[in-house]
Amino acid sequence: MRMKKIVVIGPESTGKSSLCEQLAAHYQGDWVKEYAREYLLTNGTSYTYDNLLTVAKGQIKNEETCIAHQAFSDKPIFIDTDMYVMKVWCEFVFEKCHHWILNRIVERKYDLYLLCNTDLPWVKDELREYPDQGTREKLFRHYKDLLVNQDTPWIEISGDYDARLQQAIAAVDRL
Numbered sequence: 148m149r150m151k152k153i154v155v156i157g158p159e160s161t162g163k164s165s166l167c168e169q170l171a172a173h174y175q176g177d178w179v180k181e182y183a184r185e186y187l188l189t190n191g192t193s194y195t196y197d198n199l200l201t202v203a204k205g206q207i208k209n210e211e212t213c214i215a216h217q218a219f220s221d222k223p224i225f226i227d228t229d230m231y232v233m234k235v236w237c238e239f240v241f242e243k244c245h246h247w248i249l250n251r252i253v254e255r256k257y258d259l260y261l262l263c264n265t266d267l268p269w270v271k272d273e274l275r276e277y278p279d280q281g282t283r284e285k286l287f288r289h290y291k292d293l294l295v296n297q298d299t300p301w302i303e304i305s306g307d308y309d310a311r312l313q314q315a316i317a318a319v320d321r322l
Contacts (some may be wrong), residue, residue, distance in 0.1 A: 151322050152214070152256075155315075156232050157263030157304075158286040160270050162311055166263065166304065167225040169312050176222035179213045181234075183228070189307065196241045203233040203248050207255075223258075223319060228253065235289045245293040258322055259313040260294055260301035261315050262287075267307075 153170070156161045159301040164181060171178035187194065194202075210226055217224055230251045237244040265283040294301040302318045304311045 150213040150214070150217055150220055151258040151319070152226060153223055153259045153319060153322075154226045154231075154257050155261045155263065155304075156228055156290055158265055158283045159276065160267065160283075161263035161265055161287075162304075163263050163310060164189060164227050166261065166311055166315055167227040168259070169308075170223075170225045171265060173312070174319070175197065175211050176220070176224060176225060177217055178225040179206075179210045179227060182209050196237065196243070196245075197288050199233060199237050199241075200245045200247060201271055203230060203245065203251070206230075206233065207251060223322075226257070229257070231293050235286065235293070238287065239289070245246045257299050257300050259318060261297055261318065262290055262294055262301055262303050263311070264303055264304050264305035 150164055155167050155170075166182075167178040167180075170176075183202045184204050186198075186205055191200070206228065207230075210229075213224055213226075230248050233248045234244050234252065237248065265280065265287050269280075269283065291303070302314065304314050304316070
């Protein structure tokens with residue numbers, strides 16, 4: 148059995164990081180943290196289009212490090228955001244996307260996407276930008292459109308934190 152790579156995506160404040168952490172604990176595996184959070188906490192919350200390319204490259208580097216660390220394991224790896232998230236972020240804020248990001252979307256292969264719905268309450272923190280439900284739902288539709296139009300299996304995750312975890316475990320177990 149080979150290592151499975153499961154990506155958790157969705158708008159901000161939809162429980163992606165919590166879900167990754169819970170799944171990694173459940174399966175006694177690893178998870179790749181969202182590099183954007185680390186980058187913005189270190190460099191400040193004001194960012195440019197070019198900064199998003201730096202964030203994307205940092206995300207890929209962290210993912211590759213985790214994959215290399217788990218190379219001989221059959222435990223799944225959970226990835227908190229991927230290049231789809233970078234694509235949506237670039238296009239939503241700057242109305243364009245770096246070709247490097249688009250090329251990584253084509254090249255990288257995953258086993259499952261977990262799309263987190265916006266039905267959790269928005270939680271304010273120093274990095275989050277879109278508290279209004281209308282914007283959150285618009286972003287969710289962008290993610291859903293991307294997943295509908297690609298080949299990797301995916302499911303929508305919704306409900307409270309426990310319901311989300313149970314849905315995700317069921318989907319991973321089906322792999």
